[in-house]
Amino acid sequence: MVDLRVNFAGIKAPNPFFLASAPPTDKAYNVTRAFRAGWGGVVWKTLGEDPPVVNVSSRYGGVGFGGQRLMGLNNIELITDRPLELNLQEIKQIKRDWPDRAMIVSLMVPCDEASWYSILRRVEETGADGVELNFGCPHGMSERGMGSAVGQVPAYVEMVTTWCKQHSRLPVIVKLTPNITDILLPAAAAQRGGADAVSLINTVQSIASVDLDLMAPTPTVDGYGTHGGYCGPAVKPIALRMVADIARDPATSGLAISGIGGIASWRDAAEFIALGAGTVQVCTAAMHYGFRIVEDMIDGLSNWMDQKSYPDIASFTGRAIRNYVHWEDLDLAWKTIAHIDEAACIGCGLCHIACEDTAHQAIVPRQSGGRRSYAVIETACVGCNLCHHICPVTGCITMQAPAAQLPRQTWRDHPNNPLRREIDPA
Amino acid sequence: MSTIISPDICPAMPDVAAARLPPALLIANFADVHPPLSLDQSAIEAARCYFCHDAPCVAACPTAIDIPGFIRAIASGNLAGAGQRILSANILGGTCARVCPTDSLCQGACVRRTQQNQPVAIGALQRVATDHVLARAQATGSHPFTRAAPSGRRIAVVGAGPAGLACAHTLSRAGHEVTIFDAKPKPGGLNEYGIAAYKMADDFAAREVAFILGIGGITLHPGQTLGDDLDLASLRDEFDAVFLAIGQAGVNALTIPGETRANVLNAVDFIADLRQAELSRVAIGRRVVVIGGGNTAIDAATQALRLGADLVTIAYRRGRTEMSATGDEQTWALTNGVALRLWSAPVAIEGDEAVRAVRFARTRLDTDGQLKLTGEHFTLEADMVLKAVGQTLAKHPPQMDACPLPQIVGGRIAVDPLTRETSVPGIFAGGDCIAGADLTVQAVEDGKRAAAGIIGFLAAGATPHG
Ligand SMILES: Cc1cc2nc3c(=O)[nH]c(=O)nc-3n(C[C@H](O)[C@H](O)[C@H](O)COP(=O)(O)OP(=O)(O)OC[C@H]3O[C@@H](n4cnc5c(N)ncnc54)[C@H](O)[C@@H]3O)c2cc1C
Numbered sequence: 001m002v003d004l005r006v007n008f009a010g011i012k013a014p015n016p017f018f019l020a021s022a023p024p025t026d027k028a029y030n031v032t033r034a035f036r037a038g039w040g041g042v043v044w045k046t047l048g049e050d051p052p053v054v055n056v057s058s059r060y061g062g063v064g065f066g067g068q069r070l071m072g073l074n075n076i077e078l079i080t081d082r083p084l085e086l087n088l089q090e091i092k093q094i095k096r097d098w099p100d101r102a103m104i105v106s107l108m109v110p111c112d113e114a115s116w117y118s119i120l121r122r123v124e125e126t127g128a129d130g131v132e133l134n135f136g137c138p139h140g141m142s143e144r145g146m147g148s149a150v151g152q153v154p155a156y157v158e159m160v161t162t163w164c165k166q167h168s169r170l171p172v173i174v175k176l177t178p179n180i181t182d183i184l185l186p187a188a189a190a191q192r193g194g195a196d197a198v199s200l201i202n203t204v205q206s207i208a209s210v211d212l213d214l215m216a217p218t219p220t221v222d223g224y225g226t227h228g229g230y231c232g233p234a235v236k237p238i239a240l241r242m243v244a245d246i247a248r249d250p251a252t253s254g255l256a257i258s259g260i261g262g263i264a265s266w267r268d269a270a271e272f273i274a275l276g277a278g279t280v281q282v283c284t285a286a287m288h289y290g291f292r293i294v295e296d297m298i299d300g301l302s303n304w305m306d307q308k309s310y311p312d313i314a315s316f317t318g319r320a321i322r323n324y325v326h327w328e329d330l331d332l333a334w335k336t337i338a339h340i341d342e343a344a345c346i347g348c349g350l351c352h353i354a355c356e357d358t359a360h361q362a363i364v365p366r367q368s369g370g371r372r373s374y375a376v377i378e379t380a381c382v383g384c385n386l387c388h389h390i391c392p393v394t395g396c397i398t399m400q401a402p403a404a405q406l407p408r409q410t411w412r413d414h415p416n417n418p419l420r421r422e423i424d425p426a
Numbered sequence: 427m428s429t430i431i432s433p434d435i436c437p438a439m440p441d442v443a444a445a446r447l448p449p450a451l452l453i454a455n456f457a458d459v460h461p462p463l464s465l466d467q468s469a470i471e472a473a474r475c476y477f478c479h480d481a482p483c484v485a486a487c488p489t490a491i492d493i494p495g496f497i498r499a500i501a502s503g504n505l506a507g508a509g510q511r512i513l514s515a516n517i518l519g520g521t522c523a524r525v526c527p528t529d530s531l532c533q534g535a536c537v538r539r540t541q542q543n544q545p546v547a548i549g550a551l552q553r554v555a556t557d558h559v560l561a562r563a564q565a566t567g568s569h570p571f572t573r574a575a576p577s578g579r580r581i582a583v584v585g586a587g588p589a590g591l592a593c594a595h596t597l598s599r600a601g602h603e604v605t606i607f608d609a610k611p612k613p614g615g616l617n618e619y620g621i622a623a624y625k626m627a628d629d630f631a632a633r634e635v636a637f638i639l640g641i642g643g644i645t646l647h648p649g650q651t652l653g654d655d656l657d658l659a660s661l662r663d664e665f666d667a668v669f670l671a672i673g674q675a676g677v678n679a680l681t682i683p684g685e686t687r688a689n690v691l692n693a694v695d696f697i698a699d700l701r702q703a704e705l706s707r708v709a710i711g712r713r714v715v716v717i718g719g720g721n722t723a724i725d726a727a728t729q730a731l732r733l734g735a736d737l738v739t740i741a742y743r744r745g746r747t748e749m750s751a752t753g754d755e756q757t758w759a760l761t762n763g764v765a766l767r768l769w770s771a772p773v774a775i776e777g778d779e780a781v782r783a784v785r786f787a788r789t790r791l792d793t794d795g796q797l798k799l800t801g802e803h804f805t806l807e808a809d810m811v812l813k814a815v816g817q818t819l820a821k822h823p824p825q826m827d828a829c830p831l832p833q834i835v836g837g838r839i840a841v842d843p844l845t846r847e848t849s850v851p852g853i854f855a856g857g858d859c860i861a862g863a864d865l866t867v868q869a870v871e872d873g874k875r876a877a878a879g880i881i882g883f884l885a886a887g888a889t890p891h892g
C-alpha cells in the first residue's frame with residue numbers, strides 16, 4: 001500500500017487532493033460533504049472585510065469542445081458574499097469536526113498592514129492550518145486594488161507576504177495570478193517575503209464567448225457582459241508550465257507548490273506533482289461532477305504509484321523537473337520517424353492529409369487488398385509527430401528512433417547559431 | 427456426393443449425429459459472442475457516460491454496482507480501480523458482464539438511452555475492467571480483497587453456483603471459514619453447466635471460480651449432495667450457520683404420451699452436456715423441436731442450430747409477449763435462424779423407439795384471457811425434442827431428517843426479504859431456490875444479503891443449535 005499522506009509547508013493532510021478556494025468551499029455544508037467524500041483538504045472561499053461583496057446573476061460562461069461540456073469555465077464571481085464572522089465560525093467548527101483534514105483560509109483584504117493584521121488574528125483563532133493570500137482574482141477585486149492588482153506587482157506581493165509572516169504563525173501560501181508575463185517574478189517576490197509556499201494558477205482573464213443575438217460577451221447580466229476568469233481542463237497546460245518554471249528555477253525551487261488549473265483526474269494530479277507540486281487543488285471538475293470524483297483520484301493515484309513503486313507523494317514530487325530543460329539544451333541531432341501499424345489502421349486518412357497539406361508530404365496513401373492504408377516515406381519524415389497526435393487509434397502511429405543516431409548537438413553548439421559556444425578543440 | 431436419407435423414407439434411422447459441422451466452424455460458432463472491447467473502444471464508450479448523480483443504472487442493477495464510478499475510473503485509465511469497484515459490489519462481475527440481460531437492467535435505465543436510444547455499453551465496459559483484475563490476479567497469484575481477522579466461525583454453503591460463491595466470498599472477507607458442498611463434480615453452478623457456451627467462452631466460469639476462491643478460507647467439497655451424502659440436521663449441528671444455494675435441480679415434465687422416447691431430452695441436460703463435452707462429440711438432430719418460451723428454450727435452440735441442426739423450431743403455447751425470454755433474447759434466436767411456432771401446445775410425442783414427430787394442438791385466448799384449444803392440430807417432424815418447460819427446486823425433496831424443514835412456498839424456499847433467513851433460524855437461502863428474478867446477478871445479490879444476514883446472526887450470538 002502506498003502512502004498518500006502529505007505534509008505541505010507544515011500542513012498535514014491524508015491525501016494531496018484539496019479543493020481550491022471557490023464555490024465548492026464556500027460554506028460549512030459544502031465542505032462537510034467534501035470531507036465526507038474524501039478530500040484531503042480545502043482552501044476556504046476567499047474571505048474579505050465586511051460588508052461582503054455582492055454577486056451578479058448569471059455568473060459563468062462555459063466553453064465546450066467536441067460535444068463535451070466545460071472544457072473551460074469562465075466566471076465573473078467575486079470573493080465570498082457572506083459575512084466574515086459567519087465564515088469564521090463555520091471554519092472553526094469544521095476544523096474541530098475534521099481534525100485530520102487540512103483547512104486553509106484564503107484571504108483578500110485591502111493593501112494596508114492593519115487590514116491584514118486584523119484578519120490574520122481572527123483566522124488564527126479558528127484553528128485553521130494555514131492561509132492562502134489571494135493575489136490572483138482577475139476581475140472585480142483588482143479594480144479595487146486587490147487580487148491580481150497586487151499579484152501583478154511583485155513589490156506588493158513581497159510587502160503583503162512580509163506582513164503576513166510577521167503577524168501570523170500560520171504557514172503562508174501565496175496564490176499567484178497567471179495574468180503576468182513572467183511567473184518567476186511574483187514567485188520570487190513571495191519567497192523574499194518569506195512565503196512557505198505558492199499556489200497556482202488562479203484564473204486566466206478571458207471572455208468565454210459572445211452571444212451573437214444579444215451582441216454581448218457571456219455570461220450576460222441584463223444584456224451586458226464583462227471579462228472574467230478562465231479555468232477548467234483548457235488551462236491545465238498553462239498552469240503546468242508555470243508550476244514547472246517555479247520548481248526548476250534555482251531562485252524559487254525552495255518554495256512548496258500547490259498545483260491548480262484544470263485538474264480532473266489522478267493523472268492530471270500526477271503530472272502536476274511530477275513537475276514539483278506537493279499538493280493539488282481542484283475547482284472546475286468538482287463543480288462539473290460533484291465531490292465524489294475524488295474517489296477515483298485517490299484510488300487511481302494509489303494504483304499508479306503502486307505500479308511504479310513510488311511509496312509516497314514526496315518520492316515523485318518534481319521527478320520530471322530534471323528532464324524539463326531549456327530548448328537550447330535539446331539534442332538537434334536526435335531523429336524519430338513515424339511508423340504506421342498497418343494492421344491497426346482504420347483508413348481514416350487523417351495522417352495523410354495533415355502531413356500532405358500542413359507538414360512534410362511524408363505519408364502516402366496505398367491500396368492493399370482493397371483496403372486503404374498509408375505508408376511513411378522515411379526520408380521525407382522530419383519526425384514532427386503531428387500524424388501521431390491526429391491518428392484516432394491509440395498506438396497505430398508511433399514515433400520510432402532509429403538505432404543509429406548522429407552525435408549529440410545542441411543549439412548552443414550548432415554552426416547556424418551566431419552566438420554558439422566555441423568548442424574547445426582539445 | 428452423399429444422399430440425405432429422410433426419416434420419412436427410412437423410419438428406423440432418426441437423424442441424430444455429432445460433428446455435423448467442420449471443427450473450425452464449430453469453434454467459431456461457440457466463440458465469444460461479444461468479444462472484449464479494445465482499449466480505444468472502451469475509452470470512447472467510457473467518455474459517453476455522463477457520470478450521473480444518483481444514477482438510474484445503479485438503481486437498476488440488483489447488486490447496485492457503482493457504475494458511473496467504475497466508468498470514470500476506466501476513462502482515467504485506472505482499470506484496477508474500476509475492477510475493484512465492480513467486484514466489491516459483485517464478486518461475479520465478470521460473469522454478469524457477459525450474461526446479464528443489460529437491456530432490461532442497467533442499460534435499460536441509462537439516460538443516454540432516453541436521450542438517443544443508445545445506452546452506454548455498461549456490460550462491455552464492466553468486462554474490460556473485471557477481465558483486467560482477474561488477469562492480474564491470475565498472473566501475480568494475488569487476490570484484490572483481504573480477509574478480516576479470523577472469527578473462528580464456520581459456515582456451510584450448499585451449492586457452488588453464483589449465490590453460494592458470492593455468499594462464501596463475502597463471509598470469507600469477514601474472517602469466517604466457509605465450506606461449500608456441491609452435488610456436481612465442478613463448481614460454478616449454471617455458470618459452468620447452464621449458461622450458453624458462447625457467453626462464457628474460454629473456460630471463464632472455471633477461471634472466475636478460481637479467482638473467487640483465491641481469497642482463501644473457502645473449502646470446496648464437490649460431489650456431495652444434500653439429501654444423499656449430507657443431511658441438513660448434521661450441517662446445522664456441525665456449522666454455525668448454513669446457506670442453501672441449491673438452485674433448481676429438478677425439471678418439469680410435459681406429461682404427454684411419448685415423453686420417454688429416445689432423443690427426447692431436457693434442454694438443461696442437453697446444455698449441461700454441451701458445456702462439458704468436446705463440441706464435435708455433441709450429437710444433435712437434423713430437425714429439432716424445442717418446447718418452451720423462456721431463455722432456456724432460446725439457448726437450447728440457438729446452440730442446436732450452431733451445432734449444425736438444419737431446422738430448429740421453438741414451439742410455445744402462447745404469444746411472443748407472454749414468452750418469459752427477454753425481447754433481446756428472442757431477437758437473438760430469430761437472427762440466428764430459429765423458427766418460432768406460437769400458440770402451439772404439444773399433445774403427443776410420436777415415433778417408435780425414438781421420436782419422429784411432435785403433435786401440437788393450436789391454442790388461442792378466449793375472451794376471459796384463458797388459454798383454449800382450438801380443436802385444430804398439426805405435426806412437426808423431429809429427430810430430437812428439447813423440453814424447456816421450467817425447473818423445480820429439486821429432483822427429490824432433500825431429506826432433512828430430525829431438523830425442521832425450511833418452509834417452502836410456491837415451490838421455492840421462503841426467506842426473510844432482508845436477511846434471507848428461512849423459517850429455520852440459522853439456515854439461510856438464496857438464488858434460484860428462492861422466489862425472485864432467476865438471474866445470475868440476483869443470485870449474487872442474494873448471496874451477499876444472506877452473508878450479511880449470517881454475519882448479523884453470528885454477531886447476535888445465536889447458533890442454530892443454541
Ligand atoms: C440454460 C440457462 C441459461 C441461463 N442463462 C442466463 C443468462 O444468460 N443470464 C442470466 O443472468 N441468468 C441466466 N440463467 C439463470 C442463472 O443461471 C441462474 O439464475 C443462476 O445460476 C442461479 O444461481 P444459483 O447459485 O441460485 O443456482 P445454480 O447456478 O443453479 O447453482 C446451484 C448449485 O447447487 C448445486 N446443488 C443443487 N442441488 C444440490 C444438492 N441437493 N446438494 C448439493 N448441491 C446441490 C448444483 O449442483 C449447483 O452447482 C440461465 C439459466 C439456465 C438454466
Ligand SMILES: Cc1cc2nc3c(=O)[nH]c(=O)nc-3n(C[C@H](O)[C@H](O)[C@H](O)COP(=O)(O)O)c2cc1C
Pocket residue numbers: 020021022023045046073074075077078079080106134136137175201202203230231232233235260261262263281282283284285
Ligand atoms: C466560480 C469561481 C470562483 C472562484 N473564486 C475564487 C476565490 O474566491 N478565491 C480564489 O483564490 N480563487 C477563486 N477561483 C479560482 C479557483 O480557486 C482556481 O484557482 C481556478 O478555478 C483554477 O482551477 P480549476 O481549473 O480546477 O477550476 C474561483 C474559480 C471559480 C470557477
Ligand code: SF4
Pocket residue numbers: none
Ligand atoms: S446551479 Fe442552477 S439552480 Fe443552482 S443556483 Fe445555479 S442557476 Fe440556480
